[in-house]
Amino acid sequence: MDEITITDHGQPAAVLINPQELADLEDALALAEYRAEQAVGTPAGIPHEEARARLGLERE
Structure with missing residues (x-):
């Protein structure tokens, strides 16, 4: 894992x-x-229609 740490006053x-x-x-x-x-x-999870809405797949 490559990471770069930015510091503020150390x-x-x-x-x-x-x-x-x-x-x-x-x-x-x-x-x-x-x-x-x-x-x-x-x-767990969300209702199917809410998932579709979040993905921009609302039914027309």
Whole structure:
């Protein structure tokens, strides 16, 4: 993993990472959240129509 840390007065202020690494981290977070919801019995996911709307696939 290549990363660049930007500092402010010697303290880390931001980290730059490869866009694919960010996508992988977001996928891992989504999976962990899903598994946590399953473990406590919270319904996972969103209604089908809401998913379509978020993706811009609303029915006309």
